[in-house]
Structures are given as C-alpha cells and as structure tokens.
Amino acid sequence: MERYDFRTKRLFVEVPLAAGRQVEASPGQSNYLFNVLRLKAGDHVLLFNGADGEWRAELAPAGRRGCRLTVTDQTRPQSPASDLWYLFAPLRQARLDYMAQKAVEMGAGALLPVITAHTQVGRLNMARMRANAIEAAEQCGVLSLPEIGEPRPLNQVLAGWPAGRHLVFCDETPDAADPLAALKPLRGWPLAVLVGPEGGFSADERDRLRALPFVTPVALGPRILRADTAAVAALALVQALAGDWRAAPARVPDS
Amino acid sequence: MERYDFRTKRLFVEVPLAAGRQVEASPGQSNYLFNVLRLKAGDHVLLFNGADGEWRAELAPAGRRGCRLTVTDQTRPQSPASDLWYLFAPLRQARLDYMAQKAVEMGAGALLPVITAHTQVGRLNMARMRANAIEAAEQCGVLSLPEIGEPRPLNQVLAGWPAGRHLVFCDETPDAADPLAALKPLRGWPLAVLVGPEGGFSADERDRLRALPFVTPVALGPRILRADTAAVAALALVQALAGDWRAAPARVPDS
Numbered sequence: 001m002e003r004y005d006f007r008t009k010r011l012f013v014e015v016p017l018a019a020g021r022q023v024e025a026s027p028g029q030s031n032y033l034f035n036v037l038r039l040k041a042g043d044h045v046l047l048f049n050g051a052d053g054e055w056r057a058e059l060a061p062a063g064r065r066g067c068r069l070t071v072t073d074q075t076r077p078q079s080p081a082s083d084l085w086y087l088f089a090p091l092r093q094a095r096l097d098y099m100a101q102k103a104v105e106m107g108a109g110a111l112l113p114v115i116t117a118h119t120q121v122g123r124l125n126m127a128r129m130r131a132n133a134i135e136a137a138e139q140c141g142v143l144s145l146p147e148i149g150e151p152r153p154l155n156q157v158l159a160g161w162p163a164g165r166h167l168v169f170c171d172e173t174p175d176a177a178d179p180l181a182a183l184k185p186l187r188g189w190p191l192a193v194l195v196g197p198e199g200g201f202s203a204d205e206r207d208r209l210r211a212l213p214f215v216t217p218v219a220l221g222p223r224i225l226r227a228d229t230a231a232v233a234a235l236a237l238v239q240a241l242a243g244d245w246r247a248a249p250a251r252v253p254d255s
Numbered sequence: 256m257e258r259y260d261f262r263t264k265r266l267f268v269e270v271p272l273a274a275g276r277q278v279e280a281s282p283g284q285s286n287y288l289f290n291v292l293r294l295k296a297g298d299h300v301l302l303f304n305g306a307d308g309e310w311r312a313e314l315a316p317a318g319r320r321g322c323r324l325t326v327t328d329q330t331r332p333q334s335p336a337s338d339l340w341y342l343f344a345p346l347r348q349a350r351l352d353y354m355a356q357k358a359v360e361m362g363a364g365a366l367l368p369v370i371t372a373h374t375q376v377g378r379l380n381m382a383r384m385r386a387n388a389i390e391a392a393e394q395c396g397v398l399s400l401p402e403i404g405e406p407r408p409l410n411q412v413l414a415g416w417p418a419g420r421h422l423v424f425c426d427e428t429p430d431a432a433d434p435l436a437a438l439k440p441l442r443g444w445p446l447a448v449l450v451g452p453e454g455g456f457s458a459d460e461r462d463r464l465r466a467l468p469f470v471t472p473v474a475l476g477p478r479i480l481r482a483d484t485a486a487v488a489a490l491a492l493v494q495a496l497a498g499d500w501r502a503a504p505a506r507v508p509d510s
Binding site for chain 1: 353357360361362394395396397433434435474475476477478479480481484487488489490491492494495496498499500501
C-alpha cells in the first residue's frame with residue numbers, strides 16, 4: 001500500500017469523487033479547514049469516500065462561511081476494505097471513543113459490539129462511534145470506513161458464526177496459549193478478534209468460547225490489560241502475524 | 256507469574272511491607288477506599304511497594320477521615336522488575352498520560368522520554384507521569400514501578416547507549432522489515448523500544464538510527480498510527496515475540 005503524505009489533511013466525504021468534481025464541505029469541515037487549520041484558497045486537502053480511492057482537492061471559499069473543494073487528481077486507488085472483524089463489549093463512552101479510533105487505526109474492517117455477561121454498558125451511541133471511526137480513518141490513512149454493527153448478545157453472534165472465519169478470543173486465563181504459536185495456524189484465514197468487558201468474561205462464556213471449533217484463545221501476557229489496551233495489543237499481533245503488517249499480504253478471503 | 260484477584264483493589268505504598276505491619280493510607284487513598292469504593296472496616300485491599308511483593312491488608316478507620324491498613328499475609332512474592340525500556344518523544348498531556356499508563360500495562364520497566372527533532376513538547380510533568388505509572392501498576396498488577404527518566408536529547412541517549420541492549424526503532428518508512436521477522440533475532444536480549452513524536456522522525460534521525468548496529472527498525476503496518484497506539488502495538492509485538500508474553504520466559508539480561 002502506497003503511503004500518503006500525512007501532513008496533508010484528509011477528509012471523508014459522502015459524494016462520488018472524480019477529476020473535476022466539486023464538493024461542498026460541510027459547515028464543520030469548512031470551519032475546520034479555514035479557522036482551525038488556517039488553510040487558504042488554493043491549498044489542497046485529500047478526499048476519500050470509501051469507494052473511489054483518495055483524491056487531491058483544491059480549496060475555495062463558497063458563500064459566507066462555506067468551502068468548495070475542487071477534485072483535481074487521484075493520489076491513491078481504492079484499496080479493498082479490511083476483512084478483519086473486531087468484536088468488543090461496549091465500554092463507558094470515553095474509553096469506547098478511544099477503542100473505536102484505535103481499532104480503525106489498527107485496521108479493523110468491522111466494529112461489532114457484543115453484549116456479554118459482565119458488559120456494563122447496554123446502549124451505544126452509534127453516530128458517535130461512526131464519528132470516531134471517520135476521525136480515525138481520516139487520520140490514519142485508510143480508504144474505507146469500517147462497518148459498524150448494532151450491539152448483539154455474544155451467544156447470538158456465536159450461534160450465527162460464518163463458516164471459515166476464525167475468532168481470536170482474548171482470554172484472561174493464564175493457561176491460554178502463547179499468542180504467536182496460537183495465531184500462526186490462522187494465517188490466511190478470515191479472522192475476527194474478540195475482547196471482553198473490563199470485568200472479563202464469565203466462566204460460562206469462557207467455557208463456551210473455548211469449546212467452539214472456530215475459536216482460538218490467546219493470552220495477552222501476565223498483566224491485566226484494560227479493554228482498550230487489549231484491543232490494540234490483540235490487533236497488533238493479528239496484523240503482524242496474519243494480517244497486513246506482514247511483508248506478504250494476507251490471502252484474500254473466499255467469503 | 257501468578258495472577259492476582261483483579262476485583263481486589265491494589266494500592267501502591269511507600270513503606271516496607273511485612274505481616275503485622277500497620278500502614279497509614281494517604282488522605283487521597285482513604286477517601287478513595289471509603290467514599291469511592293465504599294469499602295468498610297474489615298474489608299481487604301492489596302498493597303505493594305515495588306520491593307516486598309504483594310500483601311493483603313485489612314482496613315480500619317483511623318482518626319476522623321483516615322484509614323489504617325493492617326498487613327496480614329503475602330499474596331505474591333516480589334517479581335523482578337521488567338528490563339524492557341520504553342523510549343518515547345513526549346506528547347501533549349492527555350495522550351502522554353495515556354501513553355504512560357499503557358506502557359506500564361504493557362510491561363515497560365523504564366519510561367525514558369527523548370527529545371527528537373519534531374518533538375513538540377519540551378517540558379514534562381514528572382510527578383504526573385509517576386502518578387500515571389502508579390495508577391497503571393495498581394490496575395494491571397505489576398509489582399514494580401517503572402523507572403522514569405528525565406527528558407534527554409535522542410542523540411545523547413544514542414551516544415551513551417549501553418552495550419548488549421538492542422533498540423527496536425518503530426520506523427514509519429514502508430521499507431522497514433516485517434516486524435516479526437525483524438524481532439525474532441532479538442529474543443533473549445535486553446531490549447528497548449523507541450516510538451517517535453506525532454510528526455515522526457526527521458530524515459537525519461532516521462538515517463542515524465538505521466546506521467547504528469544496535470538498532471532494529473520495524474514497521475507497524477501500512478497505516479499511520481498515533482504515537483500512543485504505536486506504543487501499545489510495538490510493546491505487544493516485543494512482549495509476544497521476545498518478552499514475558501511467551502510461554503518461555505525471556506533470558507535474564509546480563510547487564
């Protein structure tokens with residue numbers, strides 16, 4: 001994947017992108033570009049919409065406070081969306097914001113909230129999670145937004161698990177395997193990572209998960225990690241061992 | 256390493272610990288134990304001081320608002336301090352708080368701030384960094400506080416680098432090696448991890464680092480990671496491949 005110039009501001013837009021198109025920035029974007037970043041007419045930003053790749057665009061004022069972006073040339077073609085699923089128990093808002101941003105930075109293609117026995121947060125602000133995902137995508141350079149699922153009970157998610165996808169279960173029990181040894185056989189398969197709530201998984205949940213043929217338990221070391229730390233740590237191991245951090249790309253999943 | 260009961264509150268104290276000793280909780284600790292956690296006389300907490308292991312202690316009110324902790328029995332012997340150094344360019348306070356906590360959770364034994372060409376923060380609140388390290392240690396179960404260094408220029412740190420310790424340099428350039436392949440030869444050696452500022456390293460710094468015999472550059476994937484994300488990701492890879500996340504413990508360093 002070609003790296004983009006991270007000094008140039010990237011904006012997610014929800015319109016088609018092609019050379020010569022004109023895009024009206026939202027009031028929030030206009031204010032950010034002109035008043036926060038202090039960009040001027042003629043300056044450039046990068047635009048992406050999750051479908052058409054990344055494009056350079058030139059700023060011009062429009063109306064009293066608006067901003068028109070004229071698309072000039074493509075800087076990167078659209079890359080395939082990540083097929084890595086990230087399943088997590090919702091956390092309280094500040095850590096949840098953080099975790100959603102981190103999961104996108106780490107290359108998760110889907111953010112899938114699951115309700116577990118010890119989950120302390122039931123309702124999710126989906127718009128806020130999407131805003132966090134957009135902010136992270138703009139910052140870290142991915143060209144696709146992750147899919148964001150509605151919260152579902154863990155048992156329901158496991159009952160309907162798709163064939164051929166392996167689930168990396170971040171287990172707190174010390175007998176869970178050495179993470180690298182456990183992950184190595186998963187190389188090339190469609191993967192998902194499951195991180196539990198701050199209270200951990202219940203004994204029943206742990207037993208059920210460990211009994212499932214598509215589940216691989218991994219231990220994240222001898223210390224208790226906060227859920228948002230475990231998210232980054234687990235995704236780092238999965239990306240490095242079986243994902244897009246390797247020299248060779250992961251196999252394109254069949255499903 | 257035996258796991259501790261993470262439902263029991265752990266407190267770092269700066270007095271010797273042994274059976275029968277009485278420890279006066281600080282006003283902040285007393286308020287936290289009685290008014291936030293709503294613990295009562297006779298309830299237990301765990302105490303550690305970085306030297307004597309972890310001990311169970313029983314609460315009793317002392318004076319008008321104070322709390323006396325009577326040490327009863329040892330729950331874990333003192334474990335050796337981590338020899339993993341974490342070198343980082345200071346960030347703005349909120350992310351710095353977060354990064355310090357995360358580095359401790361990930362098992363860093365030393366937090367060593369380095370000033371780089373693009374470092375935007377010069378002065379560091381050392382007391383605040385120590386408070387963050389204590390909070391993380393209490394939460395994640397380590398028995399030693401990391402050493403916290405004063406900020407030093409990167410060049411000075413590299414010039415005085417100790418023989419036999421390898422430095423894992425989190426490089427942003429895409430040609431840096433596959434992280435697992437790069438880290439494998441470091442297994443068993445005393446290690447340090449270096450993460451740069453939000454602006455990245457300068458070309459000169461990168462060239463200098465890559466030319467040093469004790470430096471191993473690793474790439475953390477195709478996306479731009481925030482420095483605090485890179486901290487967790489890099490430490491996760493190092494711990495899993497060469498540190499205490501493996502089934503076999505890392506070699507005890509000579510130095």
